[in-house]
Amino acid sequence: MIGRKSIGRASPLLLILVALASFLVTYNLVVLVIKNWPREEQTPVVDDPVIQMPTDLNRPGRTRRPFHVAVTATDAPYSKWQCRIMYYWYKNMKDKEGSEMGGFTRILHSGKPDNLMDEIPTFVVDPLPAGMDQGYIVLNRPWAFVQWLEKATIKEDYILMAEPDHVFVKPLPNLARGSYPTGFPFFYIKPSEHEKLLRKFFPEEKGPVTNIDPIGNSPVIIQKSQLEKIAPTWMNVSLMMKDDKETDKAFGWVLEMYGYAVASALHGVQHILRKDFMIQPPWDLKLGNTYIIHYTYGCDYSLKGDLTYGKIGEWRFDKRSYLRGPPPRNLSLPPPGVPESVVTLVKMVNEATSKIPGWDD
Structure with missing residues (x-):
């Protein structure tokens, strides 16, 4: 049987051990938090890939991946x-x-x-x-x-x-x-x-x-x-x-x-x-930060700039209008009020057709 004096003598040592253990646990936890705290130069770990990714694509020193x-x-x-x-x-x-x-x-x-x-x-x-x-x-x-x-x-x-x-x-x-x-x-x-x-x-x-x-x-x-x-x-x-x-x-x-x-x-x-991967006129109105315009849908508008989807517009650009041959150079631009996405698309088509040799052939 251990006497009260033995318990008394052991108590300070026990307290020291408990304090030391507590310090070590707290220290390790702090180190772990600091180590994993996100920094500006780091790309966060992706747990769910079905999200927008961080915009670190132009980070200096990033290895090019063609x-x-x-x-x-x-x-x-x-x-x-x-x-x-x-x-x-x-x-x-x-x-x-x-x-x-x-x-x-x-x-x-x-x-x-x-x-x-x-x-x-x-x-x-x-x-x-x-x-x-x-x-x-x-x-x-x-x-x-x-x-x-x-x-x-x-x-x-x-x-x-x-x-x-x-x-x-x-x-x-x-x-x-x-x-x-x-x-x-x-x-x-x-x-x-x-x-x-x-x-x-x-x-x-x-x-x-x-x-x-x-x-x-x-x-x-x-x-x-x-x-x-x-x-x-x-x-x-x-x-x-x-x-x-x-x-x-x-x-x-x-x-x-x-x-x-x-x-x-x-x-x-x-x-x-990535929703910013591409836009699809006429439903997407602005360019935003997109990389690609996908012109799968017809773009039909009144001369007042109102969308008339499903009905041939007074102004239109639809790739299916050119099944047997290319569209002509210098397509007419959309009327005022037509969204930026459609205007940009037509301008880019016009630039390409004006620069590609033998387009009308």
Whole structure:
């Protein structure tokens, strides 16, 4: 039995030990907090990639990470004139400050060379076997990427998948972050609203359908090694979706976009979603900090500057007006009151067509 004197003698020592332990715990906690406190020169760790990323792209000393610009195309006049405008603005922006654009390839899935081979760097691949696309020519896109990735020599470690109707508004940096590619969130790609259909291609053991990002394949900046794995799955999933009548009817012209979104989710790839990646006139009114104008929608306005979408306007610019040949040089500018995004688009089209040799040919 320990007497009171022993307890009394031990108490000061015990207090010292407790005080020392408390000091060490407090010290380690403070060091840990200081060590992990965010500093201006550090990029915060990303726990959820589905957010806007920090704007550290022009930080001094940042290692340049060039990406290859790749666009799939046909040999139709409609595709050709869009590619010529896109390539003009790529060349215009490529070497400007802030750009990390590398090489450029038009992946031509007609199976044979065309008359733009000398103007635009082009890699010819085969189309899908006759009848396999079922009249949905966009199904050739994933098959084109599969062939290009297998056969071409691509120096860059990253790839931007783009489309002919993209215009680069300003120099584009590499928006991807390591194994997190970057994509644009489309308001009409809604995986959670199509769970029943998507479960045919994205089984429950792969997780919730919210793991499927609301994107298409373009615009996306992604590691080449990731795309090499995703592309064959993207092709197969898209073909299976097209063969499923219920899915084909539900997804329509965006079916191949869902195909890419599902394929990347099957490989566990999650994208950083950047709303500033591009704008789509006439719905997006201002340029803001965007990098790309995507002119997929028709722009119809009254002479008072009022949008008349769904009805041919007194003034209009719609790429579908030029299916058989290029638009003429010097298109008329929109009337007063039309949004900045549309005015800028027409001015950029006019600049490109005025500078590209042999445009009217």
